[in-house]
Amino acid sequence: MKTKIALLMLSATLAAVWLSSPLAYCRDRNPHKITYRLKWILNTSSAGDIYADAAGYFAQNGLDVQIRPGGPERDPIKELELGRAEFGVASADQIIRALSKGADIVVVYQLFQINPLQWIYRPDKTLIENPRDLMGKTIGITHGGIDENIMKALLAKSGIKLSEVELYSVRYDFTPFYQARVDLWPIYRNAQGPVIGARLEEAGEKIAYFNPDKHGIHTVANSVITSGKILRTRPELVDQFIHALHRGWEAAMEPSNTEKTIAMIYQADKNTPAETIKKQLELTRAFVKPYAQIPIGAIDASAWRQTEKIMTDQKLIDKPVGIDQFLRGTFVNAKKPQR
Amino acid sequence: MLHKRIYQFLIIYFLGLSALFIVKYSLELSDYVIPSPAEVWSAARQYFFSFFINSVNTLCVAILGHMISICLATAVAIIGSKTNWIGSFIKIGAYNIQAYPIVAVAPIIFILFGDGLSSRLLITAMICYFPLLLSFIGVFSEPVAHIEHFYNSTGQMTWWLPIKIRLFENISKLITVISGSATVAMVGTIVAEFIAADAGIGYRIRIALYQSDLAKILVALFLIGICTSLYLFVLEYSGTRIKKKLDIPAEGSQ
Numbered sequence: 380m381k382t383k384i385a386l387l388m389l390s391a392t393l394a395a396v397w398l399s400s401p402l403a404y405c406r407d408r409n410p411h412k413i414t415y416r417l418k419w420i421l422n423t424s425s426a427g428d429i430y431a432d433a434a435g436y437f438a439q440n441g442l443d444v445q446i447r448p449g450g451p452e453r454d455p456i457k458e459l460e461l462g463r464a465e466f467g468v469a470s471a472d473q474i475i476r477a478l479s480k481g482a483d484i485v486v487v488y489q490l491f492q493i494n495p496l497q498w499i500y501r502p503d504k505t506l507i508e509n510p511r512d513l514m515g516k517t518i519g520i521t522h523g524g525i526d527e528n529i530m531k532a533l534l535a536k537s538g539i540k541l542s543e544v545e546l547y548s549v550r551y552d553f554t555p556f557y558q559a560r561v562d563l564w565p566i567y568r569n570a571q572g573p574v575i576g577a578r579l580e581e582a583g584e585k586i587a588y589f590n591p592d593k594h595g596i597h598t599v600a601n602s603v604i605t606s607g608k609i610l611r612t613r614p615e616l617v618d619q620f621i622h623a624l625h626r627g628w629e630a631a632m633e634p635s636n637t638e639k640t641i642a643m644i645y646q647a648d649k650n651t652p653a654e655t656i657k658k659q660l661e662l663t664r665a666f667v668k669p670y671a672q673i674p675i676g677a678i679d680a681s682a683w684r685q686t687e688k689i690m691t692d693q694k695l696i697d698k699p700v701g702i703d704q705f706l707r708g709t710f711v712n713a714k715k716p717q718r
Numbered sequence: 719m720l721h722k723r724i725y726q727f728l729i730i731y732f733l734g735l736s737a738l739f740i741v742k743y744s745l746e747l748s749d750y751v752i753p754s755p756a757e758v759w760s761a762a763r764q765y766f767f768s769f770f771i772n773s774v775n776t777l778c779v780a781i782l783g784h785m786i787s788i789c790l791a792t793a794v795a796i797i798g799s800k801t802n803w804i805g806s807f808i809k810i811g812a813y814n815i816q817a818y819p820i821v822a823v824a825p826i827i828f829i830l831f832g833d834g835l836s837s838r839l840l841i842t843a844m845i846c847y848f849p850l851l852l853s854f855i856g857v858f859s860e861p862v863a864h865i866e867h868f869y870n871s872t873g874q875m876t877w878w879l880p881i882k883i884r885l886f887e888n889i890s891k892l893i894t895v896i897s898g899s900a901t902v903a904m905v906g907t908i909v910a911e912f913i914a915a916d917a918g919i920g921y922r923i924r925i926a927l928y929q930s931d932l933a934k935i936l937v938a939l940f941l942i943g944i945c946t947s948l949y950l951f952v953l954e955y956s957g958t959r960i961k962k963k964l965d966i967p968a969e970g971s972q
Contacts, residue, residue, distance in 0.1 A: 473930065482751070554828040
């Protein structure tokens with residue numbers, strides 16, 4: 380009898396917890412409100428998103444979009460699947476990994492045409508003219524992060540064994556690089572470069588950046604995703620959202636709008652001085668629209684395939700996911716000029 | 719006692735796991751959001767041994783950090799219990815240091831100690847020692863009036879004697895506090911490995927988080943639970959032995 384009562388109470392408690400949980404209701408969201416979950420906090424890397432919102436482009440398309448900042452513990456893909464967001468920004472490795480595990484997502488817009496992930500180093504202490512110069516160096520990588528995959532792919536392509544370099548596990552704190560215990564440190568060139576670079580230059584240090592893209596490792600960074608279900612059932616919503624977003628990015632990357640864009644970004648990211656935002660914006664432009672003939676947002680299918688191959692080669696996914704079938708942007712397979 | 723701890727943990731763990739699977743299948747979530755039982759099993763088979771080594775590594779650091787915390791909290795509590803200026807200064811200093819978030823202090827720890835074992839130990843001790851300190855200060859500041867009065871009246875009281883009396887009179891309470899803080903030591907070590915190490919199960923969880931691999935995290939949580947249960951058992955068993963040796967009746971007995 381006692382056991383039955385205990386079981387009954389346990390079931391009642393579990394049911395109460397479940398009913399009070401947001402999970403129980405997450406599928407019944409207001410269809411008129413759209414949540415757009417970013418990969419990271421609001422900063423210059425989301426210039427076009429901020430612009431589209433501040434200039435009212437979403438509202439003009441009949442959308443009430445709530446842009447939510449991301450972070451390490453906020454996975455936009457999971458938010459999409461749980462019905463808490465309609466659109467999100469994720470990196471290519473996250474997307475391919477999720478697809479390999481059956482997530483129902485599609486890529487609808489590619490924010491960066493060139494991956495802004497690079498390695499900062501001190502050229503007066505570490506001379507790097509080609510990838511072979513990496514031999515014997517201490518290289519910072521985030522274990523489990525895309526930078527680890529990119530660096531390992533680059534080393535393999537250059538015929539350098541892992542035992543010929545020292546890989547150093549990095550975190551958010553730059554102290555080991557400031558202390559020169561690490562020769563190369565991974566950073567997002569457009570967002571972190573101006574901040575870290577300025578700090579080192581103030582200290583009288585020379586800095587340079589090692590760009591894997593220039594050495595044949597073309598990978599994809601942030602892209603806009605939605606769920607396959609939304610694309611199937613509400614294609615007009617995807618069109619409206621991408622149309623407004625594209626207008627935002629076009630306007631934000633337009634040099635004549637620089638001051639206006641900086642003011643909008645500053646409203647969203649008051650911790651970064653306008654002067655730094657200006658430098659970040661110039662760099663962001665070079666990654667978002669590097670070629671005049673390639674439209675902003677174009678999905679670079681070949682870079683996606685290379686990212687998928689890198690992940691397959693490094694056994695991060697069991698087998699290729701066939702990434703092409705999940706690339707559903709307006710401008711897919713645009714022919715990229717020779718780098 | 720050990721088997722009781724282990725099966726209690728297993729019940730909680732598998733109840734939690736079952737709840738996750740119920741959520742997964744009722745909401746039809748993909749393996750990316752919540753892994754399938756087969757994927758968890760596969761991760762367990764693939765990573766159990768390496769994660770076990772990492773968990774033991776973490777447990778060793780947790781035990782060492784816990785011991786450092788106990789020594790530190792005892793010393794600070796003894797000095798803090800004295801009503802002189804130094805005691806008060808140490809007490810306030812200890813409270814202030816605890817108020818700082820470890821993540822913000824981590825860069826200073828990096829500069830001073832690098833990101834190896836010493837940083838892990840320090841962070842573990844910093845997280846673990848405060849609950850101990852509060853209890854220890856309470857114990858060492860509270861006079862055992864009926865015994866201390868005798869020594870005061872007979873003029874035999876020394877600086878050290880009240881500490882010994884208070885320690886002996888509160889030994890059961892202190893053992894309970896020390897056992898309870900073992901969990902905090904384990905959590906503290908895992909936090910340290912998150913932010914300041916390249917070893918241990920916390921570090922492995924950090925990598926799994928980067929890869930959104932919940933299956934690996936579930937395997938790690940299982941091993942953390944087992945290691946914590948083992949350590950708690952050792953502490954409780956040692957406490958029972960100490961009380962038996964000092965002829966202190968076990969809790970609940972007359």
